[in-house]
Amino acid sequence: MLKGTKIYSIFTGTCPRCHKESMYQTKNPYVLSDVFKINDNCSKCKLTYRLEPSFFYGSMYVSYGVGITFSVIAFLMSYLVFETSLMTAFIAIVITMIVFGPIIMRLSRNIWINLFVSYDKNLAKK
Structure with missing residues:
Protein backbone atom coordinates (compact mmCIF):
# COMPACT_ATOMS: atom_id res chain seq x y z
CA MET A 1 0.00 0.00 0.00
CA LEU A 2 2.71 2.51 0.93
CA LYS A 3 5.32 1.06 -1.41
CA GLY A 4 6.86 3.86 -3.41
CA THR A 5 6.89 6.28 -0.48
CA LYS A 6 9.71 7.33 1.81
CA ILE A 7 7.63 6.14 4.77
CA TYR A 8 7.71 2.59 3.37
CA SER A 9 11.49 2.63 3.00
CA ILE A 10 12.01 4.20 6.44
CA PHE A 11 9.90 1.71 8.36
CA THR A 12 10.91 -1.41 6.41
CA GLY A 13 14.61 -0.60 5.99
CA THR A 14 14.48 -1.32 2.27
CA CYS A 15 16.52 0.28 -0.48
CA PRO A 16 15.30 3.88 -0.81
CA ARG A 17 15.60 3.80 -4.61
CA CYS A 18 13.84 0.52 -5.56
CA HIS A 19 12.26 -0.78 -2.29
CA LYS A 20 13.12 -4.35 -3.32
CA GLU A 21 15.61 -5.50 -0.68
CA PHE A 36 25.53 -1.70 12.31
CA LYS A 37 26.19 -4.07 9.39
CA ILE A 38 24.75 -2.63 6.22
CA ASN A 39 25.10 -4.06 2.71
CA ASP A 40 27.51 -2.23 0.43
CA ASN A 41 24.92 -1.79 -2.30
CA CYS A 42 21.52 -2.93 -3.49
CA SER A 43 21.69 -6.10 -5.58
CA LYS A 44 18.61 -4.98 -7.55
CA CYS A 45 19.33 -1.34 -8.51
CA LYS A 46 23.05 -1.16 -7.58
CA LEU A 47 22.60 1.86 -5.28
CA THR A 48 25.66 2.30 -3.07
CA TYR A 49 24.32 2.81 0.46
CA ARG A 50 27.37 4.64 1.75
CA LEU A 51 27.12 7.64 -0.53
CA GLU A 52 30.41 8.96 0.81
CA PRO A 53 32.88 7.95 3.53
CA SER A 54 31.30 8.21 6.99
CA PHE A 55 27.94 8.97 5.38
CA PHE A 56 25.87 7.61 8.27
CA TYR A 57 27.53 9.86 10.87
CA GLY A 58 24.86 12.38 9.91
CA SER A 59 22.21 9.99 11.17
CA MET A 60 23.36 10.81 14.71
CA TYR A 61 21.56 14.14 14.38
CA VAL A 62 18.39 12.36 13.30
CA SER A 63 18.87 9.85 16.13
CA TYR A 64 18.72 12.66 18.66
CA GLY A 65 15.28 13.75 17.41
CA VAL A 66 13.98 10.19 17.19
CA GLY A 67 15.27 9.46 20.71
CA ILE A 68 13.58 12.58 22.07
CA THR A 69 10.33 11.48 20.43
CA PHE A 70 10.52 8.04 22.06
CA SER A 71 11.39 9.67 25.41
CA VAL A 72 8.46 12.09 25.28
CA ILE A 73 6.08 9.27 24.43
CA ALA A 74 7.44 7.18 27.33
CA PHE A 75 7.05 10.14 29.70
CA LEU A 76 3.52 10.93 28.58
CA MET A 77 2.47 7.29 28.85
CA SER A 78 3.93 6.76 32.30
CA TYR A 79 3.28 10.13 33.92
CA LEU A 80 -0.01 11.22 32.39
CA VAL A 81 -1.71 7.97 31.38
CA PHE A 82 -0.58 5.71 34.24
CA GLU A 83 -0.17 8.64 36.70
CA THR A 84 3.17 7.49 38.10
CA SER A 85 5.67 9.63 39.99
CA LEU A 86 8.35 11.66 38.22
CA ILE A 95 14.14 1.63 29.97
CA THR A 96 12.51 2.81 26.74
CA MET A 97 15.82 4.16 25.43
CA ILE A 98 17.62 0.91 26.25
CA VAL A 99 14.94 -1.36 24.80
CA PHE A 100 14.34 0.68 21.65
CA GLY A 101 17.97 1.74 21.10
CA PRO A 102 18.63 -0.58 18.13
CA ILE A 103 15.33 0.40 16.51
CA TRP A 112 19.03 9.89 6.83
CA ILE A 113 19.52 7.98 3.57
CA LYS A 121 9.42 3.95 -10.03
CA ASN A 122 11.14 2.96 -13.29
CA LEU A 123 13.62 0.78 -11.37
CA ALA A 124 10.81 -0.72 -9.31
CA LYS A 125 9.12 -2.04 -12.46
CA LYS A 126 12.20 -4.01 -13.55
Whole structure:
Protein backbone atom coordinates (compact mmCIF):
# COMPACT_ATOMS: atom_id res chain seq x y z
CA MET A 1 0.00 0.00 0.00
CA LEU A 2 2.71 2.51 0.93
CA LYS A 3 5.32 1.06 -1.41
CA GLY A 4 6.86 3.86 -3.41
CA THR A 5 6.89 6.28 -0.48
CA LYS A 6 9.71 7.33 1.81
CA ILE A 7 7.63 6.14 4.77
CA TYR A 8 7.71 2.59 3.37
CA SER A 9 11.49 2.63 3.00
CA ILE A 10 12.01 4.20 6.44
CA PHE A 11 9.90 1.71 8.36
CA THR A 12 10.91 -1.41 6.41
CA GLY A 13 14.61 -0.60 5.99
CA THR A 14 14.48 -1.32 2.27
CA CYS A 15 16.52 0.28 -0.48
CA PRO A 16 15.30 3.88 -0.81
CA ARG A 17 15.60 3.80 -4.61
CA CYS A 18 13.84 0.52 -5.56
CA HIS A 19 12.26 -0.78 -2.29
CA LYS A 20 13.12 -4.35 -3.32
CA GLU A 21 15.61 -5.50 -0.68
CA SER A 22 16.73 -4.74 2.85
CA MET A 23 19.70 -2.44 3.33
CA TYR A 24 20.82 -4.46 6.34
CA GLN A 25 22.62 -7.78 6.41
CA THR A 26 20.41 -8.89 9.30
CA LYS A 27 16.82 -7.66 9.33
CA ASN A 28 16.44 -8.10 13.11
CA PRO A 29 17.87 -5.00 14.85
CA TYR A 30 18.18 -6.92 18.12
CA VAL A 31 21.02 -9.07 16.79
CA LEU A 32 23.42 -6.64 18.42
CA SER A 33 26.55 -7.99 16.73
CA ASP A 34 25.00 -7.13 13.34
CA VAL A 35 23.08 -3.96 14.19
CA PHE A 36 25.53 -1.70 12.31
CA LYS A 37 26.19 -4.07 9.39
CA ILE A 38 24.75 -2.63 6.22
CA ASN A 39 25.10 -4.06 2.71
CA ASP A 40 27.51 -2.23 0.43
CA ASN A 41 24.92 -1.79 -2.30
CA CYS A 42 21.52 -2.93 -3.49
CA SER A 43 21.69 -6.10 -5.58
CA LYS A 44 18.61 -4.98 -7.55
CA CYS A 45 19.33 -1.34 -8.51
CA LYS A 46 23.05 -1.16 -7.58
CA LEU A 47 22.60 1.86 -5.28
CA THR A 48 25.66 2.30 -3.07
CA TYR A 49 24.32 2.81 0.46
CA ARG A 50 27.37 4.64 1.75
CA LEU A 51 27.12 7.64 -0.53
CA GLU A 52 30.41 8.96 0.81
CA PRO A 53 32.88 7.95 3.53
CA SER A 54 31.30 8.21 6.99
CA PHE A 55 27.94 8.97 5.38
CA PHE A 56 25.87 7.61 8.27
CA TYR A 57 27.53 9.86 10.87
CA GLY A 58 24.86 12.38 9.91
CA SER A 59 22.21 9.99 11.17
CA MET A 60 23.36 10.81 14.71
CA TYR A 61 21.56 14.14 14.38
CA VAL A 62 18.39 12.36 13.30
CA SER A 63 18.87 9.85 16.13
CA TYR A 64 18.72 12.66 18.66
CA GLY A 65 15.28 13.75 17.41
CA VAL A 66 13.98 10.19 17.19
CA GLY A 67 15.27 9.46 20.71
CA ILE A 68 13.58 12.58 22.07
CA THR A 69 10.33 11.48 20.43
CA PHE A 70 10.52 8.04 22.06
CA SER A 71 11.39 9.67 25.41
CA VAL A 72 8.46 12.09 25.28
CA ILE A 73 6.08 9.27 24.43
CA ALA A 74 7.44 7.18 27.33
CA PHE A 75 7.05 10.14 29.70
CA LEU A 76 3.52 10.93 28.58
CA MET A 77 2.47 7.29 28.85
CA SER A 78 3.93 6.76 32.30
CA TYR A 79 3.28 10.13 33.92
CA LEU A 80 -0.01 11.22 32.39
CA VAL A 81 -1.71 7.97 31.38
CA PHE A 82 -0.58 5.71 34.24
CA GLU A 83 -0.17 8.64 36.70
CA THR A 84 3.17 7.49 38.10
CA SER A 85 5.67 9.63 39.99
CA LEU A 86 8.35 11.66 38.22
CA MET A 87 11.02 9.16 39.28
CA THR A 88 9.05 6.27 37.80
CA ALA A 89 8.52 8.30 34.61
CA PHE A 90 12.29 8.89 34.43
CA ILE A 91 12.94 5.16 34.86
CA ALA A 92 10.40 4.47 32.09
CA ILE A 93 12.32 6.82 29.79
CA VAL A 94 15.64 5.09 30.54
CA ILE A 95 14.14 1.63 29.97
CA THR A 96 12.51 2.81 26.74
CA MET A 97 15.82 4.16 25.43
CA ILE A 98 17.62 0.91 26.25
CA VAL A 99 14.94 -1.36 24.80
CA PHE A 100 14.34 0.68 21.65
CA GLY A 101 17.97 1.74 21.10
CA PRO A 102 18.63 -0.58 18.13
CA ILE A 103 15.33 0.40 16.51
CA ILE A 104 16.09 4.11 17.00
CA MET A 105 19.50 3.61 15.39
CA ARG A 106 18.04 1.83 12.36
CA LEU A 107 15.18 4.31 11.96
CA SER A 108 17.68 7.17 12.07
CA ARG A 109 19.84 5.61 9.37
CA ASN A 110 16.77 4.95 7.23
CA ILE A 111 15.56 8.53 7.60
CA TRP A 112 19.03 9.89 6.83
CA ILE A 113 19.52 7.98 3.57
CA ASN A 114 15.94 8.77 2.49
CA LEU A 115 16.74 12.48 2.76
CA PHE A 116 19.27 12.07 -0.06
CA VAL A 117 17.88 9.25 -2.24
CA SER A 118 14.47 9.24 -3.90
CA TYR A 119 12.32 6.35 -5.05
CA ASP A 120 12.60 5.57 -8.76
CA LYS A 121 9.42 3.95 -10.03
CA ASN A 122 11.14 2.96 -13.29
CA LEU A 123 13.62 0.78 -11.37
CA ALA A 124 10.81 -0.72 -9.31
CA LYS A 125 9.12 -2.04 -12.46
CA LYS A 126 12.20 -4.01 -13.55
